Amino acid sequence: MRQPFLLSSVSRDTAQFDARIIGRSRVLDKGSTIPNHVWAYDFVEDQDVHGHILRMLTVMDEFTREGLAIDVESSTSAERVIGVLVQLMAANGTPAYLRSDNGSEFVAVVVQAWLAQRQIQTLYIDPGCPWQNGKDERFNGTVRDECLNMQLFASVAEARIRLELFRRHYNDDRPHSRLGYQTPSEFKRAWLEAQANQQDSHIST
Numbered sequence: 001m002r003q004p005f006l007l008s009s010v011s012r013d014t015a016q017f018d019a020r021i022i023g024r025s026r027v028l029d030k031g032s033t034i035p036n037h038v039w040a041y042d043f044v045e046d047q048d049v050h051g052h053i054l055r056m057l058t059v060m061d062e063f064t065r066e067g068l069a070i071d072v073e074s075s076t077s078a079e080r081v082i083g084v085l086v087q088l089m090a091a092n093g094t095p096a097y098l099r100s101d102n103g104s105e106f107v108a109v110v111v112q113a114w115l116a117q118r119q120i121q122t123l124y125i126d127p128g129c130p131w132q133n134g135k136d137e138r139f140n141g142t143v144r145d146e147c148l149n150m151q152l153f154a155s156v157a158e159a160r161i162r163l164e165l166f167r168r169h170y171n172d173d174r175p176h177s178r179l180g181y182q183t184p185s186e187f188k189r190a191w192l193e194a195q196a197n198q199q200d201s202h203i204s205t
Contacts, residue, residue: 032061032062032063033063034063035061035063035064035092035093035188035191035192036061036063036092036093036094036095036096037062037063037095037096037097038061038062038063038095038096038097038098038099038123039059039060039061039062039068039088039095039097039098039099040059040060040062040098040099040100040133040135040136040139041057041058041059041060041081041098041099041100041106041136042057042058042100042101042103042133042136042137042140043055043056043057043058043076043103043105044056044058044140044143044144044148046144046148046153046159048152048153048154048155048156048158048159049152049153049154050154052074052156053074054072054073054074054153054156054159055072055073055074055075055076056070056071056072056143056159056163057069057070057071057073057076057080057081057084058070058071058136058139058140058143059071059084059085059088060135060136060139061092061095061184062099062135062136064179064184064187064188064191065135065139065176065178065179065184065187066171066184066185066188067139067143067167067170067171067184068088068092069084069087069088069167070143070163070164070166070167071084072156072159072160072163073156074156076105077105078104078105078108078110078111079110080105081105081106081108081111082110082111082114085114089118094118094120095120096120096121097120097121097122097123098115098120098121098122098123099122099123099124099125099133099136100122100123100124100125100133101124101125101127101130101133102124102125102127106122106124107124139170142170143163143166143170146166147162147163147166170184171183171184171185172185
């Protein structure tokens with residue numbers, strides 16, 4: 001089975017930020033304060049040169065602004081959503097919250113049950129209010145403006161390759177104004193180093 005696109009440079013230290021919180025929440029202004037605090041996901045649609053539909057599931061970490069996945073298929077399903085999350089959580093740890101719209105794949109009973117078993121709270125935005133998922137909307141807009149609108153894909157396979165290259169570029173090479181013009185990867189490394197130094201200073205005192 002094809003593996004979804006994963007964040008390739010995740011360290012074991014990052015995977016320890018398994019910030020799960022028991023319960024269920026719909027507090028839309030929940031702000032992310034550590035890696036894996038709030039992930040956001042959504043679907044983006046495009047087509048290849050033959051007119052075949054491409055449906056991309058994007059997942060991003062709201063704190064680090066990392067694009068965790070841009071998974072490309074020709075169809076959507078609740079099972080696909082779970083499959084991508086399984087792979088991401090194995091590599092990155094488990095988020096406390098998942099923010100999304102009320103799309104059928106995200107509100108499906110099987111997805112809600114799977115998330116509840118893992119004590120992951122859902123943050124569903126209000127219908128017709130995409131700005132409530134603003135960070136993921138900005139990520140998706142960047143994917144569209146800087147990749148989808150600039151490329152012609154001959155197939156799903158080519159779209160997977162090119163979008164994965166773009167995701168790595170976004171994380172590793174593209175400065176982000178909200179991160180002090182660091183890349184998401186640089187921001188996360190600096191944050192982890194600061195946390196480690198803070199812990200060392202507590203131990204030394």
